[in-house]
Amino acid sequence: DVVMTQSPLSLPVTLGQPASISCRSSQSLVHSDGTTYLNWFQQRPGQSPRRLIYKVSNRDSGVPDRFSGSGSGTDFTLKISRVEAEDVGVYYCMQGTHWPLTFGGGTKVEIK
Amino acid sequence: EVQLVESGGGLVQPGGSLRLSCATSGFTFSSYWMSWVRQTPAKGLEWLANIKQDGSQEDYLDSVKGRFTISRDNAEYSLYLQMNNLRAEDTALYYCVRDIVGDIWGQGTMVTVSS
Numbered sequence: 001d002v003v004m005t006q007s008p009l010s011l012p013v014t015l016g017q018p019a020s021i022s023c024r025s026s027q028s029l030v031h032s033d034g035t036t037y038l039n040w041f042q043q044r045p046g047q048s049p050r051r052l053i054y055k056v057s058n059r060d061s062g063v064p065d066r067f068s069g070s071g072s073g074t075d076f077t078l079k080i081s082r083v084e085a086e087d088v089g090v091y092y093c094m095q096g097t098h099w100p101l102t103f104g105g106g107t108k109v110e111i112k
Numbered sequence: 113e114v115q116l117v118e119s120g121g122g123l124v125q126p127g128g129s130l131r132l133s134c135a136t137s138g139f140t141f142s143s144y145w146m147s148w149v150r151q152t153p154a155k156g157l158e159w160l161a162n163i164k165q166d167g168s169q170e171d172y173l174d175s176v177k178g179r180f181t182i183s184r185d186n187a188e189y190s191l192y193l194q195m196n197n198l199r200a201e202d203t204a205l206y207y208c209v210r211d212i213v214g215d216i217w218g219q220g221t222m223v224t225v226s227s
Binding site for chain 1: 156157158159171173174207212213214215216217218219220
């Protein structure tokens with residue numbers, strides 16, 4: 001199975017400051033169709049996961065543009081340009097290239 | 113508005129069975145792959161099973177293969193997960209998820225396996 005490793009586990013951030021989360025996969029996420037199926041999810045306290053980013057860098061509808069995704073191959077990053085209070089929660093990367101689909105262990109974003 | 117509403121969770125003894133349901137609305141159900149994902153504090157998020165639009169293909173996580181069966185009723189806009197021979201480690205919050213890229217999630221239904 002593809003192992004997804006996120007860092008850091010916990011990310012205390014000052015409001016208005018940037019935040020960055022790293023995700024590394026144990027093998028390339030480039031599918032045979034040429035697409036890289038790497039998604040990012042946000043899970044706010046008490047809520048279901050919500051997809052923010054799909055195929056590395058595409059924002060879902062309604063996702064603020066302060067969220068951005070980048071990367072290729074096995075190394076990916078989620079960036080929040082200016083953290084707001086509503087961004088508190090756990091963020092997960094997930095690969096959709098290889099079965100079984102797998103998630104990272106999560107990064108908890110909290111306000112300092 | 114797209115909605116996925118799970119039901120059917122509860123307390124079951126080891127070795128028992130449960131059938132989860134997911135009622136959907138707000139989109140053309142028959143046009144999408146559908147999936148089940150579970151979440152536990154210990155193992156995090158696990159993608160359990162997928163089913164193709166017409167039900168002709170199913171994929172399963174190894175740890176549930178042979179015990180869990182995903183199915184769908186396109187006429188009823190519903191997704192199901194039949195869970196047999198349940199184990200303590202199947203205790204989790206179970207989510208119904210649209211597509212194999214997880215764009216929409218339900219609120220989850222809790223399954224507890226305990227004697």
